[in-house]
Amino acid sequence: MDELKEKIYAGKRINAQEALALFSWDILDLGMAADFRTRLLVPDGKVGFIIDRIVNFTNVCEAECNFCAFHARAGQIEPYELTLGEILQKVEELVKSGGTQVMLQGGLHPRHSLETYAGMTRAVKERFPEVTLHSFSPAELAHAARRSGVSVDQAVATLKDAGLDSVPGASDILVERVRRLVSPRKIGVSGWVDVMESLHRHKMKSSATMTYGMGETLPERVEHLGVIRDLQDRTGMIRAFIPWSFSPANTRMEDVVPATGMDYLRIVAIARIFLDNVRHIQAGWLTEGMKLAQIALTMGASDMGGVLTEEVVVGATGVKTRTSVDEMIDVIRDAGRIPFQRDSDYQPIRLFA
């Protein structure tokens, strides 16, 4: 442990075996080591948040992932599709409340072609050019390309031309064994990497996430982090890493025992140390609650993500966390950090010193 500790405090890259060893470290030692690494990457102690809105334009999805409570067949939400008018109204509400980022996201609707996605993008961008469209997901882009019989590169080029700014890198779990069990009809690891590399070729930024607690082993959690670090070494396109614990309620995997708060803090801290090429680890208040997210700010996290004036996907699992700008500011300050409202590129809009 001492040798590994020295390596971490020297700011050196650790390997997969060493990342695995960190799972057995004392949580306080681990948290302090992660906080040290945070301060190397974000020395000013500032923690950002963004005012955004997720617009889930449909829950009809042909992938029907076992871990998802959102898609129509999960039985919790009736099938729906928002009209363009409804989408634009939601964006207008965001803009009026001072928001800057829209995340258009939906299920893999069997009738949605690339033109559906491009049409939505164009409509929002033409009416609200000031809004950043950080939208869709690698699975949706691959779906749009397949539905329209074009390459992923062509789909990305079309959407960029329509006004898409960046794409959340929704990664679920980047381990083929687990994906075959939990989301066999969704793109696999290589498909996810292909879309991300295509985004990079088109000079578009992204993020990476991890939904853990779906039956993966600890080495598989490190494997997931390894896929992201390797991609980031090649591209530098990932602005933040966001771990989420799997919420089993209302899914086909309801018998899975949810991960604990300690699991969450370990993932945050280990990700911070291992992903030395990703600037921000985001605290997942939406799934973990504001109190645990606040603690994460002292153990590796350096961003609070979005205020999310609307969110449906996690809400479908029964997790009903909500926040506000005022709460964000208080929580960040109370953690000893300096809050600021940021844009989608993690640049400051307004500092709350």
Ligand code: SF4
């Ligand atoms: S996780 Fe996404 S792709 Fe999978 S069923 Fe839910 S909406 Fe569809």
